[in-house]
Every structure is written in structure tokens, then in C-alpha cells.
Amino acid sequence: MNKNEYLKELKEIFKINHVDPKETEQIIADYEELFNEGLDQGLTDEEVVIKLGEPKEVFKSLKQDLSFKIKHQSKTTGLMVFITLILFFTLGYGFNLWDYNWLSFFLIPITAIVTNVKDKNKYPALSVFLSFIIFFIFGARFGLWHPLWLIFFTIPITAIVVHVEKKQAIIALMPFLSIIIYILVSYFYPVFYKTGWTLFFLTPIVASFTKPFTNTKVWLGIILILSVMIYIGLSIKFGNWRWPLFVFLLPFFYGLLTKMVNVKFPIKYLLKHPILFALFIAIIASYLIVSIVYQGWSWTWTILLLIPMLFIYLEEKFKNIVSYMPFVSVILFFLFGKFIEDGFNWSWMFFFLIPMTAIITDGPKKKVKEPSDSASE
Numbered sequence: 001m002n003k004n005e006y007l008k009e010l011k012e013i014f015k016i017n018h019v020d021p022k023e024t025e026q027i028i029a030d031y032e033e034l035f036n037e038g039l040d041q042g043l044t045d046e047e048v049v050i051k052l053g054e055p056k057e058v059f060k061s062l063k064q065d066l067s068f069k070i071k072h073q074s075k076t077t078g079l080m081v082f083i084t085l086i087l088f089f090t091l092g093y094g095f096n097l098w099d100y101n102w103l104s105f106f107l108i109p110i111t112a113i114v115t116n117v118k119d120k121n122k123y124p125a126l127s128v129f130l131s132f133i134i135f136f137i138f139g140a141r142f143g144l145w146h147p148l149w150l151i152f153f154t155i156p157i158t159a160i161v162v163h164v165e166k167k168q169a170i171i172a173l174m175p176f177l178s179i180i181i182y183i184l185v186s187y188f189y190p191v192f193y194k195t196g197w198t199l200f201f202l203t204p205i206v207a208s209f210t211k212p213f214t215n216t217k218v219w220l221g222i223i224l225i226l227s228v229m230i231y232i233g234l235s236i237k238f239g240n241w242r243w244p245l246f247v248f249l250l251p252f253f254y255g256l257l258t259k260m261v262n263v264k265f266p267i268k269y270l271l272k273h274p275i276l277f278a279l280f281i282a283i284i285a286s287y288l289i290v291s292i293v294y295q296g297w298s299w300t301w302t303i304l305l306l307i308p309m310l311f312i313y314l315e316e317k318f319k320n321i322v323s324y325m326p327f328v329s330v331i332l333f334f335l336f337g338k339f340i341e342d343g344f345n346w347s348w349m350f351f352f353l354i355p356m357t358a359i360i361t362d363g364p365k366k367k368v369k370e371p372s373d374s375a376s377e
Contacts, residue, residue, distance in 0.1 A: 002045045003035045010055040017059065020067040027062070080111040099140060103133055124159040131155060135348060145344025146337055147187045150180050152351055156326075174203040186298065193297035195235050198228045216258045223251045276314065283307055299338050302331045321361050325354045 001009075007028055014024040031052065038048035052058065084107050091101035106129045113125045131151045139145040153176045160172045178199040186192040205221045227247050234244035283306045291300040305327045312323045329350045337344035 001049055003032070003039070003048075006035065006045075006049055006052075006055065007032055010058060013055050013059050014066075023067050031058070076115050077108065077112045080108050084108055100137060103136065106133060120162040123162050124155065127155045127158040132348075139344065139348075145348070146334075147183050149333060149337075149344070149348060150183055152348075153180060171203065171206055174206050175200070178202050190298060193301075195232050197301070198231060201228055220251060220255060220258070223254055227251050276310065280307070280310060283310070299334065302334055305331055322354065322358045325357045329353050 010031060011024060011028050014027065034052060035048055038051060039045075043051070053061065084104050087104045087107070088101050091097040091104065110126060110129050113122050113129075117125055131154050135145075135148055135151050138148055157173060157176055160169050160176075164172050182192075182196045182199050186196055201224050205224045227250055231244045231247050234247070238244070283303060287300055287303040290303065291297055294300070309324055309327050316323070332350040332353075333347045336347040336350070340347075
């Protein structure tokens with residue numbers, strides 16, 4: 001991060017948090033001067049950034065002393081409160097839609113987002129409310145709680161499309177698209193639960209064919225595609241999905257020989273920690289045993305969600321609890337919906353654990369030094 005990028009990001013953070021514009025300009029000028037002083041001392045841009053602190057840290061350290069400009073709500077948002085009340089009682093008394101009319105109150109935050117949030121940032125925010133409205137209406141009206149809960153994947157999908165670079169966005173979207181296709185097809189054709197998990201190979205296959213192209217990456221992608229086709233063909237022909245799994249040793253060993261498969265994460269780490277490695281093996285074994293014993297392929301896939309949670313633990317322990325909550329929410333949502341009568345009618349509320357956890361755990365975890373002190377070191 002060079003000086004211009006640093007000052008631009010700092011200014012943007014102050015603007016987003018509605019800091020008084022005049023005060024913002026003064027602080028930007030001060031930090032530009034501090035940055036120049038660091039460069040004059042022979043420091044690199046990165047070293048100056050370390051001394052001054054990241055823009056987010058600077059804002060947190062100065063937050064208590066800043067003046068904020070009150071952002072007035074638009075007239076449209078204010079009027080929407082009364083329009084919503086009128087709509088609520090009209091739908092209730094006029095059309096007896098008491099089961100659904102409370103959804104009209106979502107028009108208030110939706111209007112606030114449309115009128116106050118700038119650029120593309122409004123779309124991920126809107127997707128939260130629109131997903132819930134669609135989920136509840138079609139779920140309550142037609143009983144499609146499952147598989148309609150997949151509509152909530154539009155939230156991360158929208159965020160990826162809006163914020164992630166195009167080439168990387170395609171790869172990032174593949175896990176969600178794979179889950180959606182797997183669940184939908186399996187819903188209509190339950191036998192697909194046994195072999196359809198091969199869709200998750202779409203992520204490495206797509207990654208193999210993204211630029212920059214190399215012969216090794218392309219061949220790995222081709223071998224993966226052929227392995228999936230052979231596996232599905234053998235499973236259907238012999239009516240056994242277990243022993244055809246050995247076909248996937250072909251792309252695995254090809255990856256090892258070409259060094260495309262890097263086992264330093266997480267395998268090497270797991271091998272150094274026997275307990276974690278045992279947990280990894282236990283998760284895989286549990287999935288297979290429970291699936292075979294109870295023939296529960298329609299729900300045992302939730303056990304596999306413990307694997308990414310284990311990897312999150314390896315990476316950051318419990319520093320960011322929110323990272324675990326999407327997986328926890330999906331597990332609770334699906335299992336309660338599956339095994340409790342009419343559970344899908346209310347188990348969607350487990351998804352509220354994600355924003356609730358974010359709110360509870362939000363806030364600085366450590367005291368940040370004042371920028372002036374850092375700059376003078």
C-alpha cells in the first residue's frame with residue numbers, strides 16, 4: 001500500500017462513518033505529513049504504514065475524539081413508516097392476510113438501503129430481506145421450506161458478484177452453485193445423494209481452467225472431469241458407489257507428481273497434531289458409517305460441514321466466531337427442519353445466529369496505539 005492508496009482508504013473509512021468533512025480533511029492532511037516524514041527518514045511505504053497503523057486502526061484509535069455529521073434520513077424512508085402501517089392493516093383487515101402482512105414492515109429497511117446505501121453495496125444488503133420474504137411466502141403458502149432454504153445462498157452469491165474480482169468470483173461461486181445443484185437434483189431424484197457429491201469437484205476443475213493457463217492445470221482439470229464421469233458410470237452400472245471411489249486416486253496421484261496437490265495445508269498440520277487429525281478422520285468415518293447404517297444420505301451431508309469448521313479452527317482458533325456461524329446455522333436449520341415436525345416452518349431463524357454473533361463479538365479486541373505516538377517511534 002503506497003501513500004496515495006493509504007490516504008484514499010483512510011478518507012473512505014472516515015466518509016463511510018460520517019465523520020465531519022472538515023475534520024476529515026484536517027486528519028488526512030496530518031497523516032499525509034506524517035507519511036512524508038516517514039519517507040524522508042528512508043522508510044518504505046510498508047514500513048510507514050506499520051508505524052502509522054492500518055486505516056481501520058487509525059479510525060478506531062481516533063473515534064472517541066471525532067465529530068460526526070448526523071445523517072438525516074430521507075423523506076422517503078420517513079414516509080415509508082406510515083405507508084407500511086397502512087399497508088399492514090389494509091392487507092390484514094381487507095384481505096385477511098394476517099399470516100403474511102407483517103412482511104410489509106421490511107419495506108422500511110429496504111427503502112432505507114435503496115435511498116442511503118451507495119453504489120453496489122446496496123445489493124448484498126437487499127438480498128438479505130428479499131431472500132427472507134421469498135422464503136417465507138413460498139414456504140408458508142406451498143410448504144417448500146426445503147429446498148427453498150437455498151434462497152439464502154443468494155446473500156453470499158450477491159456479495160461475491162459485487163465485491164470479488166471477476167476471475168476469482170467464478171471460483172468463489174462454484175461451492176455455492178455446487179451445493180444448490182446437488183440439493184435440488186437430489187430433492188427430485190433421491191438416488192443422486194449418493195453420487196451427486198462429485199459436483200463439488202467443479203471448484204477445482206474451474207480453478208484448473210482459469211488463467212494463467214498451464215498444461216499441468218489443464219490436464220488436471222481434464223483428468224478430474226474424466227474421473228467424475230467414470231465414477232458416475234461405474235456407480236450406475238454396478239449399483240455400487242463405494243469401490244468406484246478408487247478412480248479418484250488418478251487425479252490425486254497426478255497432482256502429487258506434478259506438485260499441483262500441496263499437502264502442507266491441512267494434512268501436514270494435522271499430522272503434527274494427532275488429536276486434530278483423529279477428529280478429521282472421525283468426521284469422514286462418521287459420515288460414511290451414519291450414512292450406510294441409517295441410509296440417511298439426504299441429511300448426513302451436514303456432518304461434512306464439520307470439515308471446513310475444523311480447517312477454520314486450524315487457521316484462527318476461535319478468534320472470529322462469526323466464521324463458524326454459517327456452517328452452524330445450516331446444520332441446525334436442516335436437522336431441525338428434517339427431524340422435527342413442521343420444523344422448516346421455524347428453523348430458518350437459525351440463520352439469525354450469523355448477524356447476532358457478528359453484533360455480539362463486534363468491537364476492537366485490543367488497544368490500538370495513537371498514530372502520533374507510532375509515527376514518532
